[in-house]
Amino acid sequence: MPSKKSATATLFCKVCHRPIEKNSIFNAVFAAKSICLRCFLALKPTYVHWKENGIHFTSVYRYEEAYQSLIYLYKGCGDYELRQAFLERLFPFLKIRYRHYVVVPAPSSSSKIDARGFDHLPAMFEGLGKEVRCLLQKTSDFKQSDQNKFGRKKVGNYISLLPGAKIRGEKVLLVDDVFTTGATVRACLKLLQRLHPAKIEVLVLARVAKDRKRRRRPSFL
Numbered sequence: 549m550p551s552k553k554s555a556t557a558t559l560f561c562k563v564c565h566r567p568i569e570k571n572s573i574f575n576a577v578f579a580a581k582s583i584c585l586r587c588f589l590a591l592k593p594t595y596v597h598w599k600e601n602g603i604h605f606t607s608v609y610r611y612e613e614a615y616q617s618l619i620y621l622y623k624g625c626g627d628y629e630l631r632q633a634f635l636e637r638l639f640p641f642l643k644i645r646y647r648h649y650v651v652v653p654a655p656s657s658s659s660k661i662d663a664r665g666f667d668h669l670p671a672m673f674e675g676l677g678k679e680v681r682c683l684l685q686k687t688s689d690f691k692q693s694d695q696n697k698f699g700r701k702k703v704g705n706y707i708s709l710l711p712g713a714k715i716r717g718e719k720v721l722l723v724d725d726v727f728t729t730g731a732t733v734r735a736c737l738k739l740l741q742r743l744h745p746a747k748i749e750v751l752v753l754a755r756v757a758k759d760r761k762r763r764r765r766p767s768f769l
């Protein structure tokens with residue numbers, strides 16, 4: 549017979565491996581099973597909003613050491629257990645803010661997905677409880693970090709719509725993990741707009757630099 553203790557078993561942070569706090573008001577609101585409050589706050593959640601050609605963009609975290617380290621462990625080292633650590637505490641807000649949206653991830657190349665063993669962006673959003681629809685594909689291992697400013701703009705040559713991709717009349721939330729020059733996101737937007745969605749917004753987990761010049765809000769809503 550299971551003991552009462554098993555129902556309240558201690559959860560451990562998948563980042564620092566310390567117990568996740570219980571019984572705090574903060575944890576009741578921002579409940580988490582993957583990341584402790586301390587590691588979450590180290591990511592510096594700082595919502596930044598901006599617009600490009602009438603499209604609303606939001607970034608969630610600062611692209612600093614804690615975020616870089618976590619994304620490296622997850623994406624670079626293929627630690628699938630970290631998939632919920634990025635957004636889990638923000639899911640309640642994201643559910644409300646994007647309640648009528650279909651999540652469309654920026655694509656990874658199939659060779660990267662095969663090597664890692666999972667597609668990292670859909671896995672990050674799987675706990676959101678919203679449809680995640682993959683409409684785009686990356687046809688080459690074009691690595692932006694190996695490119696200069698001009699080379700990065702060519703990323704659009706390697707992204708295309710998947711056969712049969714449909715999103716007509718629906719609201720699209722295009723998501724990506726890092727926004728550097730924006731070349732990938734802009735290439736994806738261009739393709740998605742051909743499918744005549746009702747509306748598109750962009751959510752990126754972290755934006756590289758320039759954040760200081762942008763408007764910040766203390767809360768998401």
Ligand SMILES: [Zn+2]
Nearest residue numbers: 561564584587
């Ligand atoms: Zn932790």
